[in-house]
Amino acid sequence: MSSADRLTRLLALVPYVVSRSSVSVAEAAAAFEVSEKQLIDDLNLLWCVELRAPDPYCPIDLSYEGGEIVVSEAESISRPLRLDVDEAAALLIALRTLAEIPEHGDALSRVIAKLEVAAGNAAQPSSQVSVQVEVRPDILLQVRAGLDEGRRLRMTYYVPGRDENTERDVDPMRLLLVDGWSYLEGWCRRAEAVRLFRLDRIVELEVLDVAARIPEEAEPVDVDRGLFRPSPDDTKVIIELTPSGRWVADHYPCESVTELGEGRLRVELRTRDTRWVRRLALRLAGDGAIVAPADLAESVRDDAERALDQYA
Amino acid sequence: MSRRKTERLLNLVVCLLATRRYLTAEQIRQAVPGYPDGSEAFKRMFERDKEELRELGVPLETGSEGEEDTGYRIQRQAYELPEIQLEPDEAAVLGLAARVWQRASLAEAASGALLKLRAAGVDTAEAASLGIEPRVDTHEPAFPALWRAVRDRRPVAFDYQGIGRSAPQRRHLEPWGVVSRRGRWYVAGHDRDRGQVRVFRLSRILGVVSGDGSAGEVVVPDGVDVREIVAASSTPAPDRRSATVRLRQGAAHGIRRWAADVRPDEGEWDRAELGFADVDRLVDYLAGFADDVVVIGPPDVRDAMIQHLKAVLA
Numbered sequence: 001m002s003s004a005d006r007l008t009r010l011l012a013l014v015p016y017v018v019s020r021s022s023v024s025v026a027e028a029a030a031a032f033e034v035s036e037k038q039l040i041d042d043l044n045l046l047w048c049v050e051l052r053a054p055d056p057y058c059p060i061d062l063s064y065e066g067g068e069i070v071v072s073e074a075e076s077i078s079r080p081l082r083l084d085v086d087e088a089a090a091l092l093i094a095l096r097t098l099a100e101i102p103e104h105g106d107a108l109s110r111v112i113a114k115l116e117v118a119a120g121n122a123a124q125p126s127s128q129v130s131v132q133v134e135v136r137p138d139i140l141l142q143v144r145a146g147l148d149e150g151r152r153l154r155m156t157y158y159v160p161g162r163d164e165n166t167e168r169d170v171d172p173m174r175l176l177l178v179d180g181w182s183y184l185e186g187w188c189r190r191a192e193a194v195r196l197f198r199l200d201r202i203v204e205l206e207v208l209d210v211a212a213r214i215p216e217e218a219e220p221v222d223v224d225r226g227l228f229r230p231s232p233d234d235t236k237v238i239i240e241l242t243p244s245g246r247w248v249a250d251h252y253p254c255e256s257v258t259e260l261g262e263g264r265l266r267v268e269l270r271t272r273d274t275r276w277v278r279r280l281a282l283r284l285a286g287d288g289a290i291v292a293p294a295d296l297a298e299s300v301r302d303d304a305e306r307a308l309d310q311y312a
Numbered sequence: 313m314s315r316r317k318t319e320r321l322l323n324l325v326v327c328l329l330a331t332r333r334y335l336t337a338e339q340i341r342q343a344v345p346g347y348p349d350g351s352e353a354f355k356r357m358f359e360r361d362k363e364e365l366r367e368l369g370v371p372l373e374t375g376s377e378g379e380e381d382t383g384y385r386i387q388r389q390a391y392e393l394p395e396i397q398l399e400p401d402e403a404a405v406l407g408l409a410a411r412v413w414q415r416a417s418l419a420e421a422a423s424g425a426l427l428k429l430r431a432a433g434v435d436t437a438e439a440a441s442l443g444i445e446p447r448v449d450t451h452e453p454a455f456p457a458l459w460r461a462v463r464d465r466r467p468v469a470f471d472y473q474g475i476g477r478s479a480p481q482r483r484h485l486e487p488w489g490v491v492s493r494r495g496r497w498y499v500a501g502h503d504r505d506r507g508q509v510r511v512f513r514l515s516r517i518l519g520v521v522s523g524d525g526s527a528g529e530v531v532v533p534d535g536v537d538v539r540e541i542v543a544a545s546s547t548p549a550p551d552r553r554s555a556t557v558r559l560r561q562g563a564a565h566g567i568r569r570w571a572a573d574v575r576p577d578e579g580e581w582d583r584a585e586l587g588f589a590d591v592d593r594l595v596d597y598l599a600g601f602a603d604d605v606v607v608i609g610p611p612d613v614r615d616a617m618i619q620h621l622k623a624v625l626a
Contacts, residue, residue: 004368006318008424012431031430045319051327054344059585061619074530076329079392084369085463086418087425094412098446111402118396122557125463128489128532130539131448144443158565161603163357165565179495203569223447224414230500244476250482250496250515263478279600285623303602304624310606311618 008081009034010042014060014225015080016125017071023051025067056179088119089126095128100133101177102140139199140175143184145207147172152210153186154201161276170195172210173220178227194218196227228253230270237277238291241265245287248280266291278303298307320346324361325370329391334375388516398434407436414449417456452497452514455490457521460488465505465532467525471518480518485510486530489538493546500541501530511545551587555594556608559584563604583608595620 009032016031017023043064061073083091092115099108119248136138142201153170170186173194177183181198188195211233221227230253241248243263248254254267271277274296281290281300290297323344337358341347347354362384365372371390376383392535398406403439410426413419424435454470461468468487471480484504491498494514548556558575558581559567567584568574575582588594595616598605607614 007321007325008368008427010318010322011429015431015433020433026619030351032427036595045322048319049323050325050345051323051330051343052345053339071535076326076388079388080428081369081391082371082393083425083428084421086421087369087428089459089463090413090418090422091406091409091425093418094409094446094448096414097448098405098409098444105401106428107401107405111398114398114402115406118394120394120615128538129459129491130463130489131492132494132539132543134494147443155592158569160566163564163566163604177442177444178491179447180450181495182444192572196485223445243478246473246475251514263476265472276574281600282599282602282624283596285596285599286626301625305619306603308618308621308625310603311614311621 010046011077012080013039013042014046014071014074014077016060017069018074018078025064025069025201028069034074043069050139070276075093083119083122085122085125085178088122089129091115092119092123092126092186093129093131097131097133097177097180100135102137103134129234131178131180132184134200134204135296136199139202140182142207143172143175144182144200146212147174149207150212152208152212152240153184153255154206154208155197156205157197158201158203160275161279164239165277166190170197171214173214173218176221176223176227178223183227187212187218194221197222230255231272234272234273235271235293235296236268236270237274237293237296238266238289239277239281239284241284242286245284248284248288252280256280275281282307316346317514320344321361321364325365325386326391328372328384328386329388331385334373334377334380334385336376336381338381340384349415383587386621393428393432396429396432396434400435403434403436406434408446410436412446413517414447414451414554417459418450432610436451446458448492450497452517454480454499454517454521457491458487458514461521461523461530462490462499464527465530466523466527467529469524472512473516473518477545483510483512484524485512488530488532488536488541490514491539491542493542497544498546500545507542511542512600532625539618549589549595552589553587555586555613557584557586557598558582558606558608560604567598567601581606591616599624 003165015034016028023092025039027035033040033219043062046060047277049060050056059073059075062071066310069235086136092112095108095112098104100312106221143153155168155170157166157168159166172184172186175182175184176185184197184199185194186197239248246263246265249257249265249267252269254269257270258266260266277296282303290300323346327340339371341354347357364371371386373385373387394548409424410422413422430436436614467485469482469484472483473480486502487499488501491500496515498511499514500509500511558577561582563578571584571586574582574584586594591613594613598607598617598618607617
C-alpha cells in the first residue's frame with residue numbers, strides 16, 4: 001500500500017468516527033476495507049500526531065477501549081478532504097449515465113444535484129465525459145414489469161449472427177447496462193440456460209400471465225469478467241484485412257490483432273457459430289479474406305457464386 | 313513507503329490546517345516532527361511533501377505575513393468537504409454508481425470518493441438497484457491520458473490509424489471531451505492540423521497520447537456539445553435515394569427490420585424498398601445476405617453489387 005493511500009484513509013478515519021454516534025473497530029475496518037489490526041495501527045498513528053511549536057501539543061485524542069472508537073478531540077481534521085476532480089467525475093459521470101435510463105426514479109437527480117454542490121469546482125470537468133445509453137423505453141418498461149412481478153416473458157428475438165428471428169420464453173433475472181447497451185439476463189426455456197438478450201434486438205415482447213421459474217442452477221453472468229467469453233471449444237477464425245477492412249478489429253471481440261505492415265492486419269477470433277463470419281467475409285469482399293479455417297473460406301466462395309447466379 | 317513518512321505528512325496537514333497565519337518553512341520545520349536538521353535535506357524533503365499533498369488534492373496555499381519569507385497554510389474552507397446529507401435512497405444510488413466503472417483509473421477514483429463521503433457521514437452500505445446492473449469499461453489504453461488532457465485542458469498529440477490508410481498519421485488535437493457511444497469511445501475537439509472540429513475513435517489511436525502544450529491552453533467554445541458532435545460524425549448521411557430489392561421469404565430478417573414497403577413478389581420472393589445515401593455502404597451490407605437478396609435497381613447499385621460479389625471470388 002502506498003503512503004498516499006494510507007494518508008487518505010487516515011484523513012478520512014477521524015471524520016468517519018466523528019460523524020457517527022458510535023463506531024466499533026470492526027465496523028470501521030469493514031468500511032475502510034482493511035483488517036482490524038491495520039485499523040488499530042491507523043488509530044495509534046493518529047493518536048501520535050503532535051505539533052512541537054510554538055507550544056507542543058497533541059491535537060487528536062482518541063481511544064478504542066472495548067472495541068468502541070471514541071474521538072474526543074479531532075480539531076482540524078474533523079471533516080473529510082474535498083473530492084478531487086477525478087473522484088467527482090467518477091461518481092457524476094456514472095450517475096448521469098444511470099439517469100439516462102427511463103423512469104429511473106428521482107433519487108438520482110437529487111443525488112446528482114447534491115453531489116455537484118458538494119464537489120464545487122471539482123465537478124466541472126465531469127461534464128466533458130459522457131456515456132450514451134441505448135434503450136428502447138417501451139421494451140425496457142415491459143421487461144422491468146416482468147422482473148418486478150416475477151412473470152415469464154415471451155419474445156421474438158433477432159439474432160444477427162444467424163439473421164434469424166427466434167421465438168423464446170424467458171424467465172427474467174435482471175437487467176444489465178454494459179458499455180451503453182442494455183441487456184436482459186434470463187433463463188431461456190428454449191436453450192435451458194442463462195442467456196443475455198440485447199434489448200434493441202427484441203422485436204416483440206409480451207409479459208405472460210405465468211410465474212417465472214428460475215432454476216437453482218441458473219448462474220448470473222459475472223459482469224466484471226466481461227459479458228462474452230469465448231469457450232475453448234469455439235472455432236478459431238483467422239482473417240487478413242486491408243487498410244479499408246481494419247474496422248473489423250474495432251467491431252468484433254478479437255483474441256489477437258497483428259499488424260502486417262502498410263496498414264494491413266491479421267485478426268484471430270473465436271466463435272461458436274461461424275455463420276456471421278461468412279456474412280462478414282461477403283461484406284468485406286476485397287477488403288479482407290478468411291485465412292483459416294479453409295472450409296469456411298470455401299463456403300464464402302460458394303455463397304458468393306450462388307448470389308452472383310441471381311444476376312446471370 | 314514508510315510509516316514515518318505517512319506520519320510526517322499527517323502532522324504537516326494537521327499543522328497547516330491548525331494555523332490561520334502563513335507558516336514559513338522554518339516555522340514548519342520546528343512544529344512538525346520528523347524533518348531532518350540539515351537545511352538542504354530539509355528543503356528537498358519539504359518540496360517533495362508539498363508536491364505529494366497537492367497530488368492528494370490538499371489545497372496548499374502560499375502567501376506571506378508582512379515582511380516574512382513565503383509561508384504556507386491550508387484554509388479549512390478550501391480543504392473540507394462541504395456538508396452533504398443524503399436520504400437512504402440517494403445513498404443507495406450512489407453505491408450503485410460507484411460500481412459502474414470496471415478496472416483502472418475511474419474505478420479507483422470512485423472508491424476514493426465513496427471513502428470521503430462515508431467519512432462525511434453518508435452510509436452507502438446498501439447499494440441498491442434501479443433494477444439494473446450497470447458497467448462501463450474504460451479499457452481503451454488511450455482513455456486515462458485523454459481524460460487527464462480534457463480535465464487539465466491540455467492539447468495532445470498521438471498517432472492515429474484511420475480506416476483505409478496504409479500508415480498511421482501524427483495528429484494534434486485540442487480535446488474538448490470524451491464520449492462513449494454505442495459501446496465505443498471517441499474523443500472530439502479542435503484538430504490543429506486541419507483547423508476543424510474532428511472526432512477520433514480511441515481504439516484507432518496507436519501508442520502513447522502525449523501532452524502537446526500547457527495545461528489550461530485548450531478553450532472549449534461556449535455551447536459546444538461533444539455528444540452531439542460525436543453523434544453527428546457517426547450517423548450516416550440522410551437517405552437521398554432508394555433501391556428496389558428482392559428478399560427471400562423467411563430470410564434476410566436483418567434487412568426487413570428497416571426496409572420500407574415489403575410486399576409479396578413472385579415465387580419465393582418479397583419485394584422491398586431500401587433508402588440509402590451511399591452505394592458502397594449499401595452494397596457491402598447487402599452482400600452479407602448472400603443469395604437471400606437480389607438488387608433489382610437502380611442500375612448503378614445492381615452493377616456495384618455484381619462487382620462486389622466478383623471481388624469476393626477474385
